[in-house]
Structure formats: C-alpha cells, structure tokens
Amino acid sequence: MDRLGRVAKTWRIAVLLALTVMFCAGSLVGNDHWWPFSPWRMFSTSQAATGSVWSTGIEVQTADAPGEWVRAPLTPENVGLNRAEVEGRITQIEADPSRLGTLARSHAELRPTAAEWTALRVVRRLIVVVDRKPTGEVRTEVLAQWDAR
Amino acid sequence: MGRAVSGVNGGPGSVTGLADRSIGQLGRWLFTPMPVSRVATLRLLVFAFVIVDVVLLHTSGWYHGYADPVWYEPLVMGKVLHLPAATVLLVQALKWGCVLAALAAMTGRAPRLLGWTVAIGWVWYQYIAFSYGKVDHDRADFVVALALLPTVGLAHLSDQRRSEAAGFALRAVQLSAIATYFLSSWAKVRFGGWDWVNSATMVRAVVRRGSPMAQWLLEVPWxxxxxxxxxxGAELTSPVIFVLSEKWRRRVVGGWFVFHAMTYAAITIAFWPHLVMMLAFLPLERYAAWLRSRLVRLRGGDDGGEGGGAGDAAASPDSRVFEGSATP
Incomplete structure (x- = not known):
C-alpha cells in the first residue's frame, strides 16, 4: 500500500479546506457570478400555489411573409442564446430593443438557409395557476420589439 | 479555573486529547487507502464524459460563439482572469481542444499534465456557457473531480495497489457530490424560504418544461x-451516506440515480456531470474487471469454445485481489 508523506497530506488538506470554505461561502452569501462556487440553487425559488407562471418566447416576421408574426424557437441553436439568458435581460432589452437585432444576426449566421428575420419581438406568456393547477387561461404580452427597417 | 485549564491540556480525556483523536480519525478517514484501479476507472469515465459533454450534451457555450458580445456578462472568474467574450474561433478551439486532451488523458499517460489540461479546457468552456446570463447550477462539483483525480498520478486499470492518494481523491469527489445535494437544500431555504416545500415550484417546472409524460402530474397536484x-428531506440527510455500510451506500446511490431518472423523464433535466461524480461511491474496478472477463470470455468463445475457462482464469485473480485487498 502506498502511503503519503506529511507534506503531501498537508497540501491536500489545505486544498480541501479552501474548497470547503469557497463552496460554503458561495452557498451562504454568494451569487451566480461566483461560479463554480455559486450557490447550488436549482429550482430553489418558491412559486405561489395560486398565481401565474410566466414563460418567455420570441416571435418573428420573415422576409417571406412580412407582417405575419410567427413563433420562433428561443434556443442556442437558433439565436445563440437560450430562453433563460433572454429572460434574465428583459430590463436591458426593454431599455434598448435594438439588442434584439443581434439575435436576428446570430440567426442568419447559424441558419444561413432560413428566411431572413425582418422583425422580432419578445413575448411573455402568463399561465394562470390556481391551487397548483393550471386553469388553461393564458395571457400574452409583448415586452419589446425590434424592426429591421 | 485551574482544573479547567489542566483539563484542556492534559490527560487522555482532556479537550485537546479529544480534539487530537478527532483530527486523527478525520485524517484517517480522508486518506483511507482505496484501490488505485478505481481511480483509473473513474478517470476513464470522467474523460469519456468530457468528450460526450462538449460535443453533445452541453453545447450552449459553443453557440455563444455566435452571440453578439453585447450579451456577454463576465463572471468573477472572467473578471479576475480577464477572459474575453466568446468568438467562433475560441469556442471551436476549446471544444476540440477538450476532445483531444481528453482522448490523450484516457491513455493514462502524463496524468497530471493531461488531466489538468482537460480541467482548464472544460472549465473555460463552461465559463463561456455561463457568462451570457444563465448559470447551470449542477456543474460545479465536476470541477473538483477534474482538479483532484490527476493528483493520484499514474494509475492503471489493472493496478492492484491501494493508496492514500487514491483514497483522498475519491473521498474529495464523494464529498463534493454530496455537498451538491446538501448545499442545494440550503439554497432552497435561502432563496425560497422554509416554505419552499409548500410552494408550487415543481408545478412551475412542469408547466415550463414538462415532458408529455409528466402532464398527468399537473392533474394530481399533491x-x-x-x-x-x-x-x-433526502437532500438534508444526504451526508448520512458516509456512515452507511457498503451495501446500503450502493443502495442509496441507486436511489439517487432513480431520482435523477425520474426528474429527466418529467422535465428533461439531468445533472449529467454530477451523475458521473456519484460513481465514486461504487467499486468501479470490480465492475471493470467483470466486464473485462466477459469480453475475454466472449472473444474466447469466438475462438472455438475454450475461452470460457480462459475468461474465468483472467477474471478470478483480479476478483481475488480486489476483494481481498481490504487489509493492507
């Protein structure tokens, strides 16, 4: 059996202690920006049993069918960003809707054969939940809009 | 007062004596000699996972190469190390660099150099994925595996030694895997409050990303x-795994895998790197030896029927060594 010397054990313990301190500090006072020492907060927020669950999406107009809004996947494969990343920047998008134009550009790079997007809007769908059960009622609101023209 | 002081400093029942013994026990537990072949097997799985992960599972970092830098939001790590926004060239280099380094590391050669190269590449690639506004919270413990498994040095799949270095690396991986559960229960209390258990968080998850299989859960909200x-409850009590017998430890690991499979079926979310970490609780070298013996037997069967014996012969010395090497 291979044993470790005093020095080898000491630095290993020091590394383990440092990791423990960082992970615990991240969980106690840290935020997502501390990654990999950010708090492990998957599904950690509370959702009221009665209220609304919101889900954000994008709708676009294409050069093929101007004037007609169609839903487009808000996925990295389609626009370079995913839904949560856009949801986290709603304030910035509302302040400066021209940001949405960058999604159309990324889409053109990622999907060069698809029809060009001429307009894009961010839509929030509020799904009404009463006593933990969706009622089927869905409210839609437009948060920001960008137009290529 | 005088008695209290002498109690602190002297005798076997004193506070210092107790503290010394606890530290000694903790040290022995952290450095419990474990099979070097277990580390070799886990490293193989970890590096294989890295390849699958960067190519197939976690590709948002790659697509960020195509996102406008206006969306880049440096994390602390990026500010400290002055990491730039992603470009197509950078994400391509990291993705394929990770694959090449992981393939090279799977050979078992230069374990520290190659292992830490994979660690840097994978962490940077994750950083790019997470610095555009969304951090995936399940991928932090894997950093510990990538950083500490190389510290064991050379380790072959058929290495029959036990070592304290292997014990420490495996213990660190186990500890961080369990910390993921325990500290995520703390995060629920911190961000969701103690009332998190009575909130509709899971309803929200199913509404937002529930699979067709999970829709019936909304009809039966309880x-x-x-x-x-x-x-x-499971997360808060997860550290109990460290005091369980070997048999129960494996059952608990199995229980967690069932939980993750159910989560995947319901909301198509799986904490993939964390699942690899949980394998550190299992006697992987025995599974590897069993697999090898099956392969030898299979190959022997093709050769004309003598292989069964050859397979057994190949397998049994391994099994004896691994089963019997508990006492140094």
Missing amino acids: TLHWFQWVLM
Whole structure:
C-alpha cells in the first residue's frame, strides 16, 4: 500500500479546506457570478400555489411573409442564446430593443438557409395557476420589439 | 479555573486529547487507502464524459460563439482572469481542444499534465456557457473531480495497489457530490424560504418544461407537492451516506440515480456531470474487471469454445485481489 508523506497530506488538506470554505461561502452569501462556487440553487425559488407562471418566447416576421408574426424557437441553436439568458435581460432589452437585432444576426449566421428575420419581438406568456393547477387561461404580452427597417 | 485549564491540556480525556483523536480519525478517514484501479476507472469515465459533454450534451457555450458580445456578462472568474467574450474561433478551439486532451488523458499517460489540461479546457468552456446570463447550477462539483483525480498520478486499470492518494481523491469527489445535494437544500431555504416545500415550484417546472409524460402530474397536484418534501428531506440527510455500510451506500446511490431518472423523464433535466461524480461511491474496478472477463470470455468463445475457462482464469485473480485487498 502506498502511503503519503506529511507534506503531501498537508497540501491536500489545505486544498480541501479552501474548497470547503469557497463552496460554503458561495452557498451562504454568494451569487451566480461566483461560479463554480455559486450557490447550488436549482429550482430553489418558491412559486405561489395560486398565481401565474410566466414563460418567455420570441416571435418573428420573415422576409417571406412580412407582417405575419410567427413563433420562433428561443434556443442556442437558433439565436445563440437560450430562453433563460433572454429572460434574465428583459430590463436591458426593454431599455434598448435594438439588442434584439443581434439575435436576428446570430440567426442568419447559424441558419444561413432560413428566411431572413425582418422583425422580432419578445413575448411573455402568463399561465394562470390556481391551487397548483393550471386553469388553461393564458395571457400574452409583448415586452419589446425590434424592426429591421 | 485551574482544573479547567489542566483539563484542556492534559490527560487522555482532556479537550485537546479529544480534539487530537478527532483530527486523527478525520485524517484517517480522508486518506483511507482505496484501490488505485478505481481511480483509473473513474478517470476513464470522467474523460469519456468530457468528450460526450462538449460535443453533445452541453453545447450552449459553443453557440455563444455566435452571440453578439453585447450579451456577454463576465463572471468573477472572467473578471479576475480577464477572459474575453466568446468568438467562433475560441469556442471551436476549446471544444476540440477538450476532445483531444481528453482522448490523450484516457491513455493514462502524463496524468497530471493531461488531466489538468482537460480541467482548464472544460472549465473555460463552461465559463463561456455561463457568462451570457444563465448559470447551470449542477456543474460545479465536476470541477473538483477534474482538479483532484490527476493528483493520484499514474494509475492503471489493472493496478492492484491501494493508496492514500487514491483514497483522498475519491473521498474529495464523494464529498463534493454530496455537498451538491446538501448545499442545494440550503439554497432552497435561502432563496425560497422554509416554505419552499409548500410552494408550487415543481408545478412551475412542469408547466415550463414538462415532458408529455409528466402532464398527468399537473392533474394530481399533491404528487408534486409531496415530491418537494421528499426531495428536501433526502437532500438534508444526504451526508448520512458516509456512515452507511457498503451495501446500503450502493443502495442509496441507486436511489439517487432513480431520482435523477425520474426528474429527466418529467422535465428533461439531468445533472449529467454530477451523475458521473456519484460513481465514486461504487467499486468501479470490480465492475471493470467483470466486464473485462466477459469480453475475454466472449472473444474466447469466438475462438472455438475454450475461452470460457480462459475468461474465468483472467477474471478470478483480479476478483481475488480486489476483494481481498481490504487489509493492507
């Protein structure tokens, strides 16, 4: 059996202690920006049993069918960003809707054969939940809009 | 007062004596000699996972190469190390660099150099994925595996030694895997409050990304409510795994895998790197030896029927060594 010397054990313990301190500090006072020492907060927020669950999406107009809004996947494969990343920047998008134009550009790079997007809007769908059960009622609101023209 | 002082400093029952013994026990537990071949097997799985992960599973970092830098939001790590926004060239270099380094590391050569190269590449690639506004919270413990498994040095799949270095690396991986559960229960309390268990968080998850299989759960809301209590209980008590017998430890690991499979079926979310970490609780070298013996037997069968014996012969010395090497 291979044993470790005093020095080898000491630095290993020091590394383990440092990791423990960082992970615990991240969980106690840290935020997502501390990654990999950010708090492990998957599904950690509370959702009221009665209220609304919101889900954000994008709708676009294409050069093929101007004037007609169609839903487009808000996925990295389609626009370079995913839904949560856009949801986290709603304030910035509302302040400066021209940001949405960058999604159309990324889409053109990622999907060069698809029809060009001429307009894009961010839509929030509020799904009404009463006593933990969706009622089927869905409210839609437009948060920001960008137009290529 | 005088008695208290002498109690602190002297005698076997004194406070210092107790503290010394606890530290000694903790040290022995951290450095419990474990099979070097277990580390070799886990490293192989970890590096294989890195390849699958960067190519197939976690590709948002790659697509960020195509996102406008206006969306880049440096994390602390990026500010400290002055990491730039992603470009197509950078994400391509990291993705394929990770694959090449992981393939090279799977050979078992230069374990520290190659292992830490994979670690840097994978962490940077994750950083790019997470610095555009969304951090995936399940991928932090894997950093510990990538950083500490190389510290064991050379380790072959058929290495029959036990070592304290292997014991420490495996223990660190186990500890961080369990910390993921325990500290995520703390995060629920911190961000969701103690009332998290009675909230509709799981309903929200199913509404937002539920699979067709999970829709019936919305019709029977108590199932998701009850699930939140079970999850919180399981996470809070997760460290108990360290005091269980070998048999029960494996059962608990199995239980967690069932939980993750259910989560995947319901909301198509799986904490993939964390699942690899949980394998550190299992006698992987025995599974590898069993697999090898099956392969030898299979190959022997093709050769004309003599292989069964050859397979057994190849397998049994391994099994004896691994089963019998508990005492140094």
